[in-house]
Amino acid sequence: MTQEELQNSLLEMGRAARAAGRRLALVPEAQKNRALNAMAEALAARQAEILAANAEDMAAAKAAGLSEAMLDRLLLTPQRVAAMADGLRALVALPDPVGKLDSATTRPNGLEIRRVRVPIGVIAILYESRPNVTVDAAGLCLKAGNATILRGGSESIRSNLALAAAMLDGLRSAGLPETAVQVVPWTERAAVTQLLKLDRYIDLVIPRGGEGLIRAVVENSRIPVIKHYKGVCHVYVDRAADPKMALAIIENAKCQRPGVCNAAEKVLLHREIAAVFAPELAAMFRRRKVEMRGDDAFCALVPDAKPATATDWDEEYLDLVITVAVVDSLGAAVAHIAEHSSGHSEAIVTEDAAAARAFTAQVDSAAVYVNASTRFTDGGEFGMGAEIGISTDRIHARGPMGLEELTTYKYVVQGSGQIRG
Amino acid sequence: MTQEELQNSLLEMGRAARAAGRRLALVPEAQKNRALNAMAEALAARQAEILAANAEDMAAAKAAGLSEAMLDRLLLTPQRVAAMADGLRALVALPDPVGKLDSATTRPNGLEIRRVRVPIGVIAILYESRPNVTVDAAGLCLKAGNATILRGGSESIRSNLALAAAMLDGLRSAGLPETAVQVVPWTERAAVTQLLKLDRYIDLVIPRGGEGLIRAVVENSRIPVIKHYKGVCHVYVDRAADPKMALAIIENAKCQRPGVCNAAEKVLLHREIAAVFAPELAAMFRRRKVEMRGDDAFCALVPDAKPATATDWDEEYLDLVITVAVVDSLGAAVAHIAEHSSGHSEAIVTEDAAAARAFTAQVDSAAVYVNASTRFTDGGEFGMGAEIGISTDRIHARGPMGLEELTTYKYVVQGSGQIRG
Numbered sequence: 083m084t085q086e087e088l089q090n091s092l093l094e095m096g097r098a099a100r101a102a103g104r105r106l107a108l109v110p111e112a113q114k115n116r117a118l119n120a121m122a123e124a125l126a127a128r129q130a131e132i133l134a135a136n137a138e139d140m141a142a143a144k145a146a147g148l149s150e151a152m153l154d155r156l157l158l159t160p161q162r163v164a165a166m167a168d169g170l171r172a173l174v175a176l177p178d179p180v181g182k183l184d185s186a187t188t189r190p191n192g193l194e195i196r197r198v199r200v201p202i203g204v205i206a207i208l209y210e211s212r213p214n215v216t217v218d219a220a221g222l223c224l225k226a227g228n229a230t231i232l233r234g235g236s237e238s239i240r241s242n243l244a245l246a247a248a249m250l251d252g253l254r255s256a257g258l259p260e261t262a263v264q265v266v267p268w269t270e271r272a273a274v275t276q277l278l279k280l281d282r283y284i285d286l287v288i289p290r291g292g293e294g295l296i297r298a299v300v301e302n303s304r305i306p307v308i309k310h311y312k313g314v315c316h317v318y319v320d321r322a323a324d325p326k327m328a329l330a331i332i333e334n335a336k337c338q339r340p341g342v343c344n345a346a347e348k349v350l351l352h353r354e355i356a357a358v359f360a361p362e363l364a365a366m367f368r369r370r371k372v373e374m375r376g377d378d379a380f381c382a383l384v385p386d387a388k389p390a391t392a393t394d395w396d397e398e399y400l401d402l403v404i405t406v407a408v409v410d411s412l413g414a415a416v417a418h419i420a421e422h423s424s425g426h427s428e429a430i431v432t433e434d435a436a437a438a439r440a441f442t443a444q445v446d447s448a449a450v451y452v453n454a455s456t457r458f459t460d461g462g463e464f465g466m467g468a469e470i471g472i473s474t475d476r477i478h479a480r481g482p483m484g485l486e487e488l489t490t491y492k493y494v495v496q497g498s499g500q501i502r503g
Numbered sequence: 504m505t506q507e508e509l510q511n512s513l514l515e516m517g518r519a520a521r522a523a524g525r526r527l528a529l530v531p532e533a534q535k536n537r538a539l540n541a542m543a544e545a546l547a548a549r550q551a552e553i554l555a556a557n558a559e560d561m562a563a564a565k566a567a568g569l570s571e572a573m574l575d576r577l578l579l580t581p582q583r584v585a586a587m588a589d590g591l592r593a594l595v596a597l598p599d600p601v602g603k604l605d606s607a608t609t610r611p612n613g614l615e616i617r618r619v620r621v622p623i624g625v626i627a628i629l630y631e632s633r634p635n636v637t638v639d640a641a642g643l644c645l646k647a648g649n650a651t652i653l654r655g656g657s658e659s660i661r662s663n664l665a666l667a668a669a670m671l672d673g674l675r676s677a678g679l680p681e682t683a684v685q686v687v688p689w690t691e692r693a694a695v696t697q698l699l700k701l702d703r704y705i706d707l708v709i710p711r712g713g714e715g716l717i718r719a720v721v722e723n724s725r726i727p728v729i730k731h732y733k734g735v736c737h738v739y740v741d742r743a744a745d746p747k748m749a750l751a752i753i754e755n756a757k758c759q760r761p762g763v764c765n766a767a768e769k770v771l772l773h774r775e776i777a778a779v780f781a782p783e784l785a786a787m788f789r790r791r792k793v794e795m796r797g798d799d800a801f802c803a804l805v806p807d808a809k810p811a812t813a814t815d816w817d818e819e820y821l822d823l824v825i826t827v828a829v830v831d832s833l834g835a836a837v838a839h840i841a842e843h844s845s846g847h848s849e850a851i852v853t854e855d856a857a858a859a860r861a862f863t864a865q866v867d868s869a870a871v872y873v874n875a876s877t878r879f880t881d882g883g884e885f886g887m888g889a890e891i892g893i894s895t896d897r898i899h900a901r902g903p904m905g906l907e908e909l910t911t912y913k914y915v916v917q918g919s920g921q922i923r924g
Contacts, residue, residue, distance in 0.1 A: 104841060104867070107867060108864065108865060187886055189884070189885075189886060193875055193879060193884075195885060195886075200867060202897050202898070203867075203897060281721065285897045285898070286897070286898055300702065300725050301725060304721050304722055306727060306728070306896070306898040306899075307727070308898075324920070327920040330920065330922055331920065331922060333922075334922035334923055335922075338922070338923055420525060438917075442915045443529060444529060446525070446528060446621060446624075446913060447913065448913060448914060449913070449914040449916060450913060450914070450915050450916065451916045451918060452915075452916070452917045452918060453917070453918040453919055453920055453921075454614055454916055454917075454918025454919075454920070454921040454922075455918075455921065455922045455923050457922070457923040458614060458916065458921070458923055459914075463610070463614075463923070464610075464616060464914070465608055465610060465616075475727065476623050476624060476706045476707070476911045477623070477706070477707055477727040477729075477898065477899045477911065478727075478898045478899040480911055480912055480913060480914075481913070481914050490897045490898065490901055491901055492867060492868065492869060492870070492871060492901060492902070493869060493870040493871070493880075493885070493901075493902050494863045494870075494871050494873075495870060495871065495872045495873070495875055495879065496859075496873050496874070496875075497872060497873060497874040497875025497876075498874055498875075499745070499748040499751065499752065499874055499875070500874075500875040500876065500879070501751055501752060501754075501755035501756075501759070501875075501876045501878070502755055502759055502876050502878040502879055502884070
């Protein structure tokens, strides 16, 4: 395929997605739900094909020497396919965000201005390895009335195309446009670069993957991007903390699932409690096999902690590693967080209501917790039912992105002949 | 100045803006209002300097052969400086959007989740000629708690720096950080390209100007952009329209201020009323000296209308020119609008409630009107008090962008020791 053919094919895909998006915007909730249920059924009906396609992807990935972790992400099993189908069925129960009234006002001249939610339009999802994203993202976008263009990693292309074929069955049987969900079949890198230029047909790009992928998307995109980025999350133990609560929160935030973005990566201890609390904290970390790194003050209190390097403070380990600093005050904790946080989730543990107020006012992350684990930053835990990711951006959506965040709004203005004077 | 020096200077400007933004986010409304009033006073106090700087810009612009229209946009007069000061004072009366509660829920596990408005952070405004943008934009962003980096056209650099000096006086006297409002003093093009890479320090870019400026910004920016773009606005006259109302609305939408983005550029006439309505419409246009262009059907009814060319349907004239098409149905009008509209503002004139509902549901523009002029798409007319522009994008803000659209949100979560199971 020449560059020009690729460009034209992607343009055609964009046009088809725009046309599908326009139709989806007007489809009633019941029909979208029928499609989601039918897509779930089709995943079950086509399970053998999907697993066979995945087996080919796995064989190629092994031959290419992909890591065990990558292979595990790529692998589909009957259980994993069933979980995708369950995910689609779970969307049926969630309320349709389209048509929701944000606000209504009547102006002195009699104009009635209503702000109502409408789909964003066409959303491109760029992701790596995990084929479940193909189904999860397409389903969420569909429920919110959006068409999707999906571009996974080249290693999962056969799996993704097989999943797309099943979703197509579901769309067809519910009478929805077939181009409402499209998987880019071309695996060359240039396909992504070309896709990111289609600002006429694609309204939003959501990259999901490692830092390299996200940076490349941000640098090359003419289309708005919302990033689902790393989490360098902090737990600050205030001088007025309940030590038992602090210990439980840090253990949960660090150890319950260390490989996710809302896991804690850093702990800040107020100097006044550090001498008493640091040994308890260290005992817990040793028990949970967490590697400890620290600043001079922490290392002085916990001799088996390694001295932190300059890069430790900004690193997302996604592993059983923690870095601990001792700070002189709440203000110093806030300043440290402003310098090093990725703006995802931070927590204070304190019994002092004034300290809690100061922390939540001054720390500017997507989610700021008082006396709770950072692990709660999640669409399901926030009551959104499902999420397409967690935004660490500040524009459009911040924190967990659920169905409502996959919509925009328009103003509908009812007049009776008003003209402007 | 070498490229490297320029880069370092802009980096320093970005860092200073970030630091100022962090402080501004915590400043109480009264102090921001004091700053706005003091900035207004300083504009008056420094009026002579400002006019002198502007006179230098004007002389250079005349020597460079700028058009009369450009010179008029560049010109400052005592009245125009006073209008800027009045604009700042008007912001004092508007409610502070920061701290507003979007929603509050308590989860089954007892977590209290509040979503509260916070400033976006640092906003860069890129604009052309009009020096009043320097003050208007900085004032609006400041009221919403944001630091600004302003980059106007090179032709207005002396005026902009003089205005910035006055604003600095105001910031100082209210005890606000001096880097809360910064004008980029370097006029080379590379300054914009470098600025657009500072995604670590700048959260949002708002370009205001012609299509060339906006396209260049979208192509080069790593920072989210919200576009204040062209308006190709349509008025559709339904078969069930009140002809008198339709005439008044079209006259207002086209002629009241043809040079603005919410002015109508196209009229669509339902075939069933075209024969009767087209001559009345043409008579009004002749009286108002509006040049008429049309499709075959319209030209057949109005012999002095010129045949429209293919590009007419997508063009924003910003002048006393209109293009009229005859359509077979409401559906055809909707399809025409989907193809040619810039997504700004469209109107239907009809007495048929079902037609009105179909039009407002199916037309996906920022503002969709029933029986009212498109000219009402404006922050003031919508009750926002002031606007930084009108977004034709779909992400973050759509339509008029007021103070609330210059904020984002964060989640503040109050727990009592909750951990995730």
